[in-house]
């Protein structure tokens with residue numbers, strides 16, 4: 461884990477960025493901030509078409525909306541082919557789509573739901589990164605940021621599958637460190653603490669769960685923009701590769 465220079469100015473001019481989970485929360489905020497930083501184009505990726513359209517309204521750059529289920533290899537391959545064909549370049553990928561298990565807590569979680577958590581939160585990050593790396597390696601490098609979580613650093617019984625998937629994202633990103641020297645591709649993970657987004661409601665199956673109340677009383681909840689700024693800082697810093705950057709909740 462390393463500290464970041466906060467508030468660095470990113471050179472995003474002419475850059476093309478893909479953001480998954482862009483219909484909501486951290487993805488929406490980061491997509492907007494990438495466009496404000498000067499990106500030429502932001503590719504908004506999600507399964508939620510209505511949410512993607514809302515996000516597009518706050519983007520100050522060329523926008524491409526792609527309805528894509530990140531667990532689908534076919535959808536991902538089409539996404540990367542479409543971006544390469546339309547823009548002829550790809551500089552930044554933010555693999556951010558994610559879900560939590562929701563009730564009932566582990567070990568009583570539905571098996572299909574546990575599998576989906578691992579598919580979306582870990583396997584899709586690996587698949588999307590592989591496609592991005594194959595493209596970037598032939599085209600002068602790039603930056604990939606994968607959303608993990610502080611939940612991937614600390615034991616978390618009630619959603620152990622989520623914690624395991626996010627720990628996997630951290631180790632996957634660290635394992636890609638050498639790509640920086642090999643082919644100019646920097647892969648890093650960002651680990652948000654508790655952040656005010658719709659996912660918090662989903663942890664209780666549509667309502668904020670009781671157990672979250674006491675936790676949130678004692679901490680300053682982060683904003684999606686706090687995480688977006690960390691992502692921009694990671695992108696801006698040419699020396700960061702194979703790291704996981706924690707955006708911690710401060711105590712109240």
Ligand SMILES: NC(=O)c1ccc[n+]([C@@H]2O[C@H](COP(=O)([O-])OP(=O)(O)OC[C@H]3O[C@@H](n4cnc5c(N)ncnc54)[C@H](O)[C@@H]3O)[C@@H](O)[C@H]2O)c1
Pocket residue numbers: 480481482483484485486487505506507508511528529530531556557558559560580607608609610611651652653654655656657658659660
């Ligand atoms: N909010 C927090 O407290 C917090 C803390 C740590 C990590 N995170 C992580 O941040 C990331 C973003 O979450 P958020 O808090 O903004 O939640 P969110 O629910 O607001 O956004 C997640 C987005 O991912 C999309 N998505 C889910 N499954 C998908 C799929 N199969 N294909 C494409 N898109 C899909 C959803 O439609 C949604 O728009 C997630 O990976 C989450 O685990 C969030």
